Amino acid sequence: MQLTYQPFELLLKHPFTIAKFSRTSTPLMLVQIAYEGHTGYGEASMVPYMGESHQSAIDFLSKVDASQFKYPFDFASIVNYLDSIAPGNPAVKAAIDIALHDLDGKLKGQPCWKLLGSDPAKMPVTSCTIGIDTKEVILQKVKEAEGLKVIKVKLGRDSDKELIQTIRSVTDVPLYVDANQGWTDRKQSLDLIYWLAEQGVQLIEQPMLKTDIDGNAWITEHSPIPIIGDEAVQRLADVEKAKGVYHGINIKLMKSAGMYEAQQMINKARELDLKILIGCMSETSCATLAAAALAPQCDWADLDGPFLTTNNPYKMPGFSAGKWVLSDKAGLGFNN
Ligand code: MG
Numbered sequence: 403m404q405l406t407y408q409p410f411e412l413l414l415k416h417p418f419t420i421a422k423f424s425r426t427s428t429p430l431m432l433v434q435i436a437y438e439g440h441t442g443y444g445e446a447s448m449v450p451y452m453g454e455s456h457q458s459a460i461d462f463l464s465k466v467d468a469s470q471f472k473y474p475f476d477f478a479s480i481v482n483y484l485d486s487i488a489p490g491n492p493a494v495k496a497a498i499d500i501a502l503h504d505l506d507g508k509l510k511g512q513p514c515w516k517l518l519g520s521d522p523a524k525m526p527v528t529s530c531t532i533g534i535d536t537k538e539v540i541l542q543k544v545k546e547a548e549g550l551k552v553i554k555v556k557l558g559r560d561s562d563k564e565l566i567q568t569i570r571s572v573t574d575v576p577l578y579v580d581a582n583q584g585w586t587d588r589k590q591s592l593d594l595i596y597w598l599a600e601q602g603v604q605l606i607e608q609p610m611l612k613t614d615i616d617g618n619a620w621i622t623e624h625s626p627i628p629i630i631g632d633e634a635v636q637r638l639a640d641v642e643k644a645k646g647v648y649h650g651i652n653i654k655l656m657k658s659a660g661m662y663e664a665q666q667m668i669n670k671a672r673e674l675d676l677k678i679l680i681g682c683m684s685e686t687s688c689a690t691l692a693a694a695a696l697a698p699q700c701d702w703a704d705l706d707g708p709f710l711t712t713n714n715p716y717k718m719p720g721f722s723a724g725k726w727v728l729s730d731k732a733g734l735g736f737n738n
Contacts, residue, residue: 404436405468407497409456412447412684413712416543418533425450428684431459432715433497435505437473442505443716443737444692446497447656447683447707459494462487466498475506477662484659492636492659493683499660500692500734507733514735515695515728518665524698527551527724529578530706534559537568544572547709551724552576552604554704558584562594566601578704580607583633588617592624599626605679605702607652608632619647630679638663641670650677650701655693656685668699682707687716691734694719694726 410430417426433444448454465487471480480502484495507514515522529552532543547553553573555565558581569577579598585591591609598606605628610617612634622629631648635641636657644651651671658664664680671678678700680693685707697703705726708714716736720727729735 403468403471403473405433405463405466405498406436407431407433407459407463409460410715412686412714414684415546415710415712416533416535416539418684418710429456430686431456431463431494431497432686432688433463433501435468435471435498435501437505438509440505440508442501442503442508442733443688444497444499444501444504445686445689446493447685447689448493449656449683452493452656452683454491454493458491459497462491462494471502473506473509475502477502481659481662493656495659496655496661496689499662500655500689503661503692503695504688504733507735511732513695513728513730514661514692514733515698518661518695518699520695520698520728522698522728525694525725525728526697526700526703528697528703528705528726529554530709531556531580531704532569534565540565540568541572544569549724550575550706550709552578554578554580554706556580556582558582563597566598566603570601574602577601577603578605578607578702579603580632581609583608583611585609588620591621595621595625595627603627605630605650607679608634615647622648625649628677630677632679632681635667638666638670641667641674641676644671644676645674648676650679652679652681652704653696653700654681654683655689656683661692661696664693664696665699668696677701679704681705684710686711686714687719687736688734691719691726691736694728695734697726698728
């Protein structure tokens with residue numbers, strides 16, 4: 403097997419602001435693994451607050467021995483092998499895992515979603531995120547999000563209610579809210595959640611600091627709408643800890659180190675009766691279709707990566723009635 407990779411800077415349509423950060427581009431590492439005339443494509447999206455970078459990805463990839471990847475792939479052993487190289491680095495590990503899944507599908511002549519047992523008829527609508535911004539820019543973003551069935555809003559500042567009212571002045575589509583750990587007072591947060599529920603908000607992500615287990619659990623216990631752990635839930639071992647603290651978890655391939663472990667997290671969450679949101683970072687069509695292959699097994703999808711960029715190097719996948727369309731092409735189906 404031959405492993406190659408190129409750093410890439412993914413440009414964002416709008417500066418992206420969440421509770422604690424703002425940025426205009428995201429460093430990616432594009433990965434290819436070639437074998438017997440087929441090439442699998444993968445991608446690492448390394449949003450700065452997760453701690454990975456072009457340099458950390460190159461350091462990691464230079465230690466990967468691609469001759470360890472034997473076909474047919476044993477993904478559990480591959481995850482163990484990648485974890486043995488270095489701890490952390492979930493995005494670059496995801497890039498390899500995604501490339502191997504794409505390659506696996508191409509070698510078998512089957513789409514990844516089929517190999518994973520997903521039913522395209524159960525694909526959830528995907529939300530599109532609107533970051534914190536001025537009223538004018540928010541109205542522009544809502545306009546750009548036309549055709550999407552759900553809008554996700556980043557809250558966590560003093561102007562939270564105002565932002566929702568601005569959006570509600572132009573659209574009545576359902577909303578998801580992501581507080582990104584930005585709320586500090588549990589009673590105030592609950593009051594706000596009740597108000598948000600009246601505004602058509604359907605779920606809340608990560609209201610308080612991921613370390614505030616009591617605070618998040620208290621809000622979950624009292625909230626009229628589902629509370630979802632995101633920053634608190636990275637890999638498989640975290641799913642069990644989410645039980646009793648959140649109604650559900652947000653799975654992202656760039657946190658879970660790829661598709662194999664994301665599937666294990668979905669299975670574990672179902673066992674524990676936790677709801678599942680599948681999310682993304684700033685990503686191209688490649689990582690988005692990798693997550694979309696698993697999305698029919700989840701309750702909600704927040705896979706808007708390719709909508710928020712201006713230089714996606716790959717073809718845009720099919721999108722219809724607010725949902726990604728899974729193709730019958732072999733592998734992830736974004737470049738063949
Ligand atoms: Mg989130």
